[in-house]
Amino acid sequence: MPESSSTLPAPAEPAAEASPAAAAPEPRVLPLAAILLAVFVVPMSISGTAVALPGIGADTGAGAAPLQWVVNAFNVAFACFTLVWGSVADVVGRVKAFAAGAAVYAVASLGSALASDVLLLDAARALAGVGGAAIFSCGAAILSTVYEGPARAKAFALFGTVAGVGIAVGPSLSGVLLQTVSWRWVFALHAVALAVVLLAVPVIARAVPPTPRTGAKIDxxxxxxxxxxxxxxxxxxxxxxxxxxxxxxxxxxxxxxxxxxxxxxxxxxxxxHPLLDLSLLRNRHFLALCLVPVAGSFGFVTMLTYLPTYLTEVTGRGTGAAGLIMVLLTAPMLVFPLLAAKSVARGVSPLTIIYVSLGALVVGDAALTVFGPDVSVGVVALPMIVTGAGMALAAGLVDGQALALVDPAKAGMAAGFLNTLRLGSEAVAVALYGSVLTTLTASRSYDSAFHLVLWGLAAICLVLGLVVFALLGGRARSEDR
Structure with missing residues (x-):
């Protein structure tokens, strides 16, 4: 379709040798469940590890800087290797790359559980980040290869749902393990889960159709x-x-x-055979869809990270009460990804849902300014749910739509680029939020600074939404899915 078209081009047709319909039967539940288990562990690790830091510090005697790198090492390695794994998967095979990443993650998690000092733990968490990057990039590429049509939409909806649930339950599960056993079991549990995933790799391999050899080499x-x-x-x-x-x-x-x-x-x-085919960046429809998670990073992930502090510092609530209130923000991740997939199956345009999700982030962040020291939960419940829905509606859906626009042989590369933007923007958004908030609190109250930052987040989401709308041509049609 010409670049000036106002609608998405038709998804790239798979090569005859790699057609899921022609080369493999309809995949069963077990391969999908195994991939989703691995996907669940990664964000659970990201959100849950921070809760374990006090226990780790007390046990190892670590200082603040090396202790913070227990979290940072994972995030940096994840962001650095997501694109690399996606491209490697297109060369060596997606199942092989996925299995390698899961194995790396399992070994690194076991090493984290057994680490005798914080520097070894930092190194193990960095290695886990490398494995986590493979799980996300290669897992998404496998789903894109195996599924088509409504089945693909549902698979990616589950992908988004499970990732969101992992983020949401990570802190709570880590807290339970800290209270009942020790911080080491936080990582040991990850190792056990990935060992289960590795046992299912042969089943996953049977569900994935053979991919033609292209002669490409790792860049x-x-x-x-x-x-x-x-x-x-x-x-x-x-x-x-x-x-x-x-x-x-x-x-x-x-x-x-x-x-x-x-x-x-x-x-x-x-x-x-480049690591990143730069022609992907010239595909304005693909690029637009890759910007949608960036809006989620600013509009949702920042709130997920910093709103609990506001609830305890400004409203005076305890950590338990703050955690319960945060369910209003995270609960939509349990419902809206699958609701979006069902809506697409019934004929609603995927782009319409994506536009609604972007609008919900803008409206939700702006409406969260109703927060105040004495505000009741009933007042803030709707803004929190709207903000969560803004993230949840596009979770998974945007991945499936973006990967459907590229040559199936480059699905791994495309998934790697999408997740690199997703993870990179999360790091930028969280760091920028913290820096701006710190600067503003030097001259005003925390409550006032929080409100100003919220308006800034809403503005960023609005600008990103307008860019996405312009790149996609501004119209949504059901046949674009």
Whole structure:
């Protein structure tokens, strides 16, 4: 379809050799369940590890900086290797890459549980981040390969639902394990779950149709340069609030990241089989869909991270009460992804749902300004649910829609790029929120600063929504799915 068209082009047709309908029977429940179990563990680890930090610090005697890198090492490694794994999956096979990532994650989680000091734990968490990147990129690529039509929409809806549930229950489950056994069981549980996933790999392999050999080779130079660029960029973002955004160290990291990304672009233009096919970035429909999770990072993930602090510091609620209130924000993840999939199956345009999700993020963040020191839960319940729905409606749906627009042979690469933007934007959004809030609280109350930041988040989501709307041409039709 011409670039000026106002609707999405038809999804790329799979090659005859890789057609799910022709090469494999309708997949059974077990392969999907195994992938979803792995997907559940990764975000559960991201949100749950932070709860374990006090126990880890008390047990290992770690200082604040190395202790924080128990979380940061995972996030940085995840962001750095998501695109790499996606591209590797297209070369060596998605099931092999998924299994390798699950194995790496299982071993790293076992190492985390057995770590004798915090530096070993930091290294193990970084290795787990590498494995987690494979699980997300390769898991999404497998679903895109195996499923078609309404079945694909439902599979990706479950993908989004399970990821959201993992984020939501991670802190609670970690808290229970800390109270009943020890922080080591937080990581041991991850290792056990991934061991179960590895047992199901042969079943997953039978459900995935054979992919034709293309002769492509892993882009080692491109991968190395990209990882360097992402390490510099994500470290700058992570350390910005600690060192100061204008410090020489942070500015030097950002400058190094810019140089490395420029070198990466130059390298990729010369590679026959690049890590990232730059033509993907010229597909405005694919790029638009990749920006939708970025809006979710600013509009939802920041609230998931910082709203509990507001509830305890400003409203005076206890941690238990704050946790219960946060269910209003996370509960939509249990319902709306599947509701979106059912709506698509009944003829509602996927783009209409995506536009509604973006609008809900804007309205929800703006409406959350009703929060105040003495506000009742009944007043804030609807804004919190709307904000959660803004994230949940597009969760999974946008992945399936984006991957349907690319050549099936590049599904891993496309999934890697999408998740790199998703994870990278989460790091940027959370770090930027914290930095701006800290700056504002120097001259005003926490409550006032919180409200100003909320208006800023709503504005960012509005701008991103308008960009997505413009790139997609502004119209949604049911035949676009």
């Amino acid at each position: 080692v130079p491109g991968s190395a340069v990209f990882v360097v660029a992402m390490v510099l960029l994500t470290t700058a973002i992570v350390q910005g609030s600690q060192w100061g955004w204008g410090s020489a160290g942070v500015l030097g990291l950002f400058a190094g990241a810019v140089v490395a990304l420029a070198v990466f672009g130059s390298v990729e233009k010369r590679r026959a």
